[in-house]
Amino acid sequence: MILIINVREGESIDKALKKSKKKFDKTRVLKEFRERQQFVKPSEERRNEILRAIYREKMRIKNEE
Structure with missing residues (x-):
């Protein structure tokens, strides 16, 4: 399975890594x-x-108690 993460220009590596982890968990x-x-x-x-x-x-x- 291949995960494709779209990274915007100027976006930090940390944010891209967070996106990839989130996408990995969702799959x-x-x-x-x-x-x-x-x-x-x-x-x-x-x-x-x-x-x-x-x-x-x-x-x-x-x-509930």
Whole structure:
């Protein structure tokens, strides 16, 4: 995958680097690489989603108190 970052004339390197990092995060390339490193069975993936949802619900309830 190629990321193209448009840099204006006179724009600082720091700003261009920040743009590239932001664009890289938006494309979710890193997340995809990490997911491909290790195979997770579909049943295990569903179980993890349920556990994450339960955790988020507990945190939401805790914050409302």
